[in-house]
Amino acid sequence: MRSFDRQGQRVVPPPGGRSPQRPPPRWPLRIALRLMPEAALARLAEARLTGWGILLLCLGIASDLTQLFGNVAFWAAGASFALALVFLAALVLRTRFCQLCAVPFVVALVSTLVFAAVFGAQSLMAAQARGVIADTVPGVAAGQDWLKEILDRLDKIGEDTAATRQDAAEIRDSMATREDITGLEARLLAAMEDRLAAARASGITDAALIELARRISADVADPQQAFRELENAVEIAIRVQQEGRQGSNLGAFVDEVLARVASLAATGAYDEATVEIDAALAREAEEARLLDERREESRARSLRLLDAGLEQDLLRRDAESAAARLARMVEIERPEGASLFDHLRAVQDDWYERGRDRGVNLDLEVAIALARRMVDLATDADQRGAALNVLGNALQTLGMRETDPARLEDAVTAYRLALEEWTRGRVPLDWAMTQTNLGLALAGLGAREGDPARLEQAVAAYRLALEERTRKRVPLDWAATQNNLGNALQVLGTREAGTARLKEAIETYRLALEEWTRERVPLQWAMTQTNLGSALAELGEREAGTARLEQAVEAFRLALEERVRERVPLDWAATQNNLGLALQTLGTREADTEHLEQAVAAYRLALEEFTRETAPYYHEVASQNLARAQALLDERRKAP
Known part of the structure; x- marks a missing residue:
């Protein structure tokens, strides 16, 4: 047991410096049990009575004396009461000694009352004392059963504590030597x-x-x-x-x-234990490294198998299955924590651009399937708007190549849904871009169906877009919208008797070329030159002379300097077809056959890319143009 000096520091006795002490008698412990916790019992069992123990012992002795005094008062009260009864009986029976019993009766009765009062006061004081003790000392129980149990355990507690201290003493003594x-x-x-x-x-x-x-x-x-x-x-x-x-x-x-x-x-051996831990950690790190290598190998194998499956899907022309494999590849390849939506969008953009520029419809179908997956994957308005917009782009591009207008109808639906997510008040430029794309789909439907209402809707969509896509704010986007507006005006102009719409389209194209320069954006410049040539050719057909037609031929040939077959085969074919139209019209106004022969050659070049499989609609249009030009040429050659 540790003791403390006055400053609270531990004072450790020298080894062997403690003399054995005799256990205290059992009766003080019986008295103090109600007040002492088990730790104190253990200390009393080892005969180490501290000031607390002595105080408890004194309280126990005082309690016993009080109880003894109460017992004496109880018996005295009983005896006095018995004497009072005897004297009372003598008085009632009027015995010979009745006159002598009056005074003793009174004394006995008073004594009974006094002793009874003393006994009652002692009992009350004892009860209050027990209550105070129970409230003051934690863990005290008042029941006699509990007291008996503690008394039975007292010897064992003392023995166990003594054994523990003896064991500790042996350790201390062995270390001290x-x-x-x-x-x-x-x-x-x-x-x-x-x-x-x-x-x-x-x-x-x-x-x-x-x-x-x-x-x-x-x-x-x-x-x-x-x-x-x-x-x-x-x-x-x-x-x-x-x-x-x-x-x-x-x-x-x-x-x-x-x-x-x-x-x-x-x-x-704490250092050796640390070495053991470090060795285990090194082994675990090696296991983790091998596991990472195996995981990386598994990742590479999965990607290779997915790529092989993708090739088979393309051979089977199963765009949905191909998109599913591409989505799985994105999940494997994307860095941890990176956005799955953003990575899938990058893959979708790649397939869309490849299908748009190389003229492969299957690639566009895969891009459509990927865009639909993006719509399902989107979690907020921005992502939904972006997914619906790129879906509309893929549908529109593929729809322009097909005779069936279903894809273009789906594109219009996708763009209108996108406008519900990309609102003008929240994202004005994205809203304007989607309006432009909607105008493209509507213009395509209008040109396909011959419905001026669709074309007017397209013009309205472009003009709305130009309210946000200003030349000062976004000059290149402004030029793109001007070009698209010119296309819609041109189609409307071809279906009207007057030339106002065609002239407005020509001016719109020339505005677009002020920002879409050949040096800055060569392909866009070439596209606008093609559109300008088409408007000039249409206007030249309605005007006398060949000036407008010659300007159209010049515009088409400039466009072909950038729209090369290896780079953009379908656009190259479209420009060849338009060049053939202008040359054909010129040929009808001249006596020789030079321009008609050039027109036939241009149509034939266009049909090399406009096949029934890749672009059935344009294949049909170019085939009809070639037939008419060839008929004119044959007729001209037969003439004397």
């Missing part, structure tokens, strides 16, 4: 005598405890701080032993390492 322990280390270990037994019981050797004390004494000079550090270290050491025995539920490898570490730590 070692020559390799410094004074501070010895004091630290002696002060920990109540934890040494628990440490030894957990499997920790004396050498391990000495090693802990040595390390702490070398690092901490203050005795009180050193004691706290050692106390904490012993708790950790005990926990290490427990963990080594209990296991981790993380597999045999971890459990074996923890067991070996506990075995080393039990002997004080």
